[in-house]
Amino acid sequence: MASDKAKKEIEKLRTEIQRHDALYYAEDRPEISDREYDRLMQRLKELESERPELTTPDSPTQRVAGQVQEKFKGAKHRAPMLSLDNTYNVDELWEFHNRVIKNIGAENEIEYVVENKIDGLGVALTYKDGRLIRGATRGDGVQGEDVTANLKTIKSIPLTIPSEREGIRELEVRGEVYMRRDGFEKLNAQRIADGLTPFANLRNSAAGSLRLLDPAITASRPLGIFIYNIGYMDREPFAAHVEVLEKLKSFGFPANSWTLRKSLDQVIELIEQWKTNKEPLPYDVDGFVIKVNSTKYQEKLGSTAKHPRWAVAYKFETEQAQTKILDIVCQVGRTGTITPVANLEPVLVSGSTVSRATLHNEDEVRRKDVRVGDTVIIEKAGEVIPKVVKVVEISGQARGEPFAMPKDCPECKTPLHRVEGEVAWRCVNAACPAQLKERLWHFAARKAMDVDHLGPAIVDQLVDKGMVKTFSDLYKLKLENLAELERMAEKSAQNLVDALEKSKTAGFDRLLFALGIRLVGQRAAAVLAQSYGSMDNLLKADAEELGEIMEIGPGIAQSLVDFFGEEINREEIQRLRELGIVMQAEVRENSGKLEGKQFVLTGTLESMSRESAKEKIQAQGGRITTSV
Ligand code: IVH
Numbered sequence: 177m178a179s180d181k182a183k184k185e186i187e188k189l190r191t192e193i194q195r196h197d198a199l200y201y202a203e204d205r206p207e208i209s210d211r212e213y214d215r216l217m218q219r220l221k222e223l224e225s226e227r228p229e230l231t232t233p234d235s236p237t238q239r240v241a242g243q244v245q246e247k248f249k250g251a252k253h254r255a256p257m258l259s260l261d262n263t264y265n266v267d268e269l270w271e272f273h274n275r276v277i278k279n280i281g282a283e284n285e286i287e288y289v290v291e292n293k294i295d296g297l298g299v300a301l302t303y304k305d306g307r308l309i310r311g312a313t314r315g316d317g318v319q320g321e322d323v324t325a326n327l328k329t330i331k332s333i334p335l336t337i338p339s340e341r342e343g344i345r346e347l348e349v350r351g352e353v354y355m356r357r358d359g360f361e362k363l364n365a366q367r368i369a370d371g372l373t374p375f376a377n378l379r380n381s382a383a384g385s386l387r388l389l390d391p392a393i394t395a396s397r398p399l400g401i402f403i404y405n406i407g408y409m410d411r412e413p414f415a416a417h418v419e420v421l422e423k424l425k426s427f428g429f430p431a432n433s434w435t436l437r438k439s440l441d442q443v444i445e446l447i448e449q450w451k452t453n454k455e456p457l458p459y460d461v462d463g464f465v466i467k468v469n470s471t472k473y474q475e476k477l478g479s480t481a482k483h484p485r486w487a488v489a490y491k492f493e494t495e496q497a498q499t500k501i502l503d504i505v506c507q508v509g510r511t512g513t514i515t516p517v518a519n520l521e522p523v524l525v526s527g528s529t530v531s532r533a534t535l536h537n538e539d540e541v542r543r544k545d546v547r548v549g550d551t552v553i554i555e556k557a558g559e560v561i562p563k564v565v566k567v568v569e570i571s572g573q574a575r576g577e578p579f580a581m582p583k584d585c586p587e588c589k590t591p592l593h594r595v596e597g598e599v600a601w602r603c604v605n606a607a608c609p610a611q612l613k614e615r616l617w618h619f620a621a622r623k624a625m626d627v628d629h630l631g632p633a634i635v636d637q638l639v640d641k642g643m644v645k646t647f648s649d650l651y652k653l654k655l656e657n658l659a660e661l662e663r664m665a666e667k668s669a670q671n672l673v674d675a676l677e678k679s680k681t682a683g684f685d686r687l688l689f690a691l692g693i694r695l696v697g698q699r700a701a702a703v704l705a706q707s708y709g710s711m712d713n714l715l716k717a718d719a720e721e722l723g724e725i726m727e728i729g730p731g732i733a734q735s736l737v738d739f740f741g742e743e744i745n746r747e748e749i750q751r752l753r754e755l756g757i758v759m760q761a762e763v764r765e766n767s768g769k770l771e772g773k774q775f776v777l778t779g780t781l782e783s784m785s786r787e788s789a790k791e792k793i794q795a796q797g798g799r800i801t802t803s804v
Pocket of ligand 1: 257258259260261291292293294295296297298299351352404405432465483484487489
């Protein structure tokens, strides 16, 4: 029967889409391109509009289907949503550990799970017979608000889960909704353009977005979620917290990444390591959460009225200090962005002397009304550059003039521009010496061309004396030119000449990164170098072709085309080529057999993982794209 056929196809499509959602969001290993995904979704929408009676609230097409509400219903939690006790140093962690040991009994070594503490807002999602039936905010811990329609717009939240295979009919999971940083900046720029107050931080912004009465607006916000625990289930507990996380992940939930440690010593070691090797994440993390792994122990430890006794937060220190603003100067970045920076009376914060703090942009300075001469509170959180938190009002003290953004570039005097919808003012003069200096530092950086001995003091002089206007000018410098520079001994001049010579063979990928093309970071540069093999090939590519390469995307593609489309940039590349800069990727046992061929990898491969297939194809000169 025809109707049965449609029903079957609808069901098949839903299962398929759900599987790809889980692969994409929970496991971070998509098997199909966005385009193929859209095609599945399109087909499902088509069928559902032909047969509206077959549309169900848990269909992936129904993510943005809630009505605009007048207010939210209350949502009482089955068990209270507690908060975590905070620790700020190793001593406090040991105190926590000693309490754990004392409460459990004799044991000395306890296994702990360490997770990131996501700075967003806690929510509880309830599933019945595998279907999402309610999503609620934490509220006061006992009762929150029913924000189901809004939560359903977050694509990483599965609408249905295969929990029955673990014998679960009712499941409540808990997690943290967060906002991504890139989207936050755009959102705030838009708010300012619309005359609205910008959100102070990612957490407020996520909370505000989740409490909107119109789910269609929530859907447009860059929200994500990490699920970190089970609040309730009608099944006996899993033995360990890692097992809980693994099961949740297998149901399609995005679980926070976690590490299992055998003792508190190991936990502390991990934290120390983190301090020296911080990777910026695209969302805010304000510390770690350390949890006892054994659920039997967790039960035995129980909770106080406020906190569980089996988990604790280790918060990154955000130490504050009071100081005075001596001056506000405007810095010109590599791409011409102007950043107001405060020069401060030096003050000790978290063990180091701070004499400068960023004020981000004009709107920030206005909002905080920071003026020269003001007494301010500054803050240093984790790895972040210190920032000015607020002005301390001292009654009776006269204040300076409100800050005014300069009309012209502080360096080259070109009138500044502000692109509509963006917060930053920019100097659009490509020859601006301040930008040139930044670009040259970037070019010479360790991760780029790795030119030793080309420090800021030398770059400043080379630019100020007009000796270097382009990257290629660097390679034309002779010993006798360098000898003219201040504090440049003959030996150091020779070192620099040698380092420049050596950098010529840094490699095509490094060169691509060094050129400072907008959006082309180290990773994109490496992918492009692998895919195209040489500058000549890359110069021939158009935006469409570039955009289809895995990990490149339309933004980077357009930026490359814009960059290579400029005559001035093509000429510079030609000059670099003539000076002997390597513009070819290293040929890694490339037989060239697959040269010029495109490959799309989908589905599960039988004989090898997709990652190794990808490497093998690239090694033979083939190119991986997301669609043909
Ligand atoms: S476990 C009983 N794990 O931090 C509380 N919480 O002040 C168990 N949070 O309310 C919470 N990331 O909203 C846990 N990986 C994580 C977390 C996390 C963020 C939030 C959560 C909680 C608050 C604690």
